[in-house]
Amino acid sequence: MKLSHLKKNIPKIKTDVSLKEYTTFRVGGKTRYFFEAETEEDLLKALVAVSNLRLPLFILGGGSNVVFDDEKFDGVVIKVNTKGLEVEDYKPGSKIIYAEAGTPLLFLVNKAKELSLSGLEWAAGIPGTIGGAVFGNAAAFGFSVGEIVKTVETFDLESLKKRKFNQKECCFKYKESIFKKEKKYVILRIGLVLREGNKKEIEKRMREYLKKRNKSQPFYWSAGCVFKNIKIEKPEIKLKIKKALPEAEKFLRSGFLPAGYLIDRCGLKGEKIGRAEVSQKHANFIINKGGAKAKDIIKLMRLVKERVKERLGIELDREVILAKNFTVDSDFWVRDNKRREIKNKKLLKRRRKGKNLPKGKEK
Ligand SMILES: Cc1cc2nc3c(=O)[nH]c(=O)nc-3n(C[C@H](O)[C@H](O)[C@H](O)COP(=O)(O)OP(=O)(O)OC[C@H]3O[C@@H](n4cnc5c(N)ncnc54)[C@H](O)[C@@H]3O)c2cc1C
Numbered sequence: 001m002k003l004s005h006l007k008k009n010i011p012k013i014k015t016d017v018s019l020k021e022y023t024t025f026r027v028g029g030k031t032r033y034f035f036e037a038e039t040e041e042d043l044l045k046a047l048v049a050v051s052n053l054r055l056p057l058f059i060l061g062g063g064s065n066v067v068f069d070d071e072k073f074d075g076v077v078i079k080v081n082t083k084g085l086e087v088e089d090y091k092p093g094s095k096i097i098y099a100e101a102g103t104p105l106l107f108l109v110n111k112a113k114e115l116s117l118s119g120l121e122w123a124a125g126i127p128g129t130i131g132g133a134v135f136g137n138a139a140a141f142g143f144s145v146g147e148i149v150k151t152v153e154t155f156d157l158e159s160l161k162k163r164k165f166n167q168k169e170c171c172f173k174y175k176e177s178i179f180k181k182e183k184k185y186v187i188l189r190i191g192l193v194l195r196e197g198n199k200k201e202i203e204k205r206m207r208e209y210l211k212k213r214n215k216s217q218p219f220y221w222s223a224g225c226v227f228k229n230i231k232i233e234k235p236e237i238k239l240k241i242k243k244a245l246p247e248a249e250k251f252l253r254s255g256f257l258p259a260g261y262l263i264d265r266c267g268l269k270g271e272k273i274g275r276a277e278v279s280q281k282h283a284n285f286i287i288n289k290g291g292a293k294a295k296d297i298i299k300l301m302r303l304v305k306e307r308v309k310e311r312l313g314i315e316l317d318r319e320v321i322l323a324k325n326f327t328v329d330s331d332f333w334v335r336d337n338k339r340r341e342i343k344n345k346k347l348l349k350r351r352r353k354g355k356n357l358p359k360g361k362e363k
Pocket of ligand 1: 024058059060061062063064065066080101102125126127128129130131132133134135136137138139140179185186187188217222223224225321
């Protein structure tokens, strides 16, 4: 029934597709269903069909910030391939570029340069789509995509209606957004405000950022930085860091403590599990040296987190999205619905047996 319903609404849906090829980490098992949406119309049709069947869902962009588990995913992966740009005049000296969510960020950065529009130079060299970048508020060299977002058009998987967000409503914070927090809005189209500038200068800045990137990052399969840098806001964190790392004073002034620096200080560069390794070049990158399994990468992430906590008392927060079948640390979208269902079943059982119910769940 499920497959026939899906086939009817999404004729190009595929079954048992390996996810490995769709991520920059080159790991991951198969997904039961897989669909590449080339147009917004196809995407919306597929989202409604999947929501009606209440199937577990994962929305995929360029796959450059995600680790899929080795186990088969018993749900649907929809890859957003919708591409397209439109440019409109905005306030004097600026323009808005509207981009479909599946537009590669690199294409957008180059297009902005061609149009002599400035504001995205820092993103030269970041793989993935603009939809993925907005979801995770992609950032580099002190800039972030959220700063230039004007509007984000989405599809709400709960109400099955479109919803448009302005910049404030997106709740952008360092590597965070409302989309990442709530996991129920599929990003369709983004409006970015860019300033009119000088093409040659834009090109020069892009080259400089790319140079810095190539100098510091490894050339292996990876998903970029694994952990978020530590924002040093609270005085107690400042004190903790001063005590553990007196030489980190320079970072305290900048307000951010790079996760890579902490990992390096714990002597973890070169640490390996299977074919997964903490990069020697950049300690916040875990690299696949060829043939790594997702389980090796996940184990290595845990080991790094535990060691940093043990040695420096600092808790690292994962940036990379972990897509595991319904486990506590998974980032699958409808996991919460599934868990709610499981929890409700358990509560029902307890009720039938006349056992005490947890606080807040009493009749
Ligand atoms: C070599 C390398 C360098 C990198 N450098 C940087 C860097 O400097 N700064 C930085 O911030 N990141 C960096 N990254 C990480 C990554 O490229 C970015 O986070 C990127 O923006 C992710 O986009 P994506 O399309 O690949 O998302 P994916 O990896 O496909 O997905 C990431 C998350 O976004 C969600 N998502 C994707 N598309 C949509 C959509 N249309 N609607 C709703 N949700 C969606 C997915 O569900 C998933 O949870 C780097 C990665 C690599 C491999």
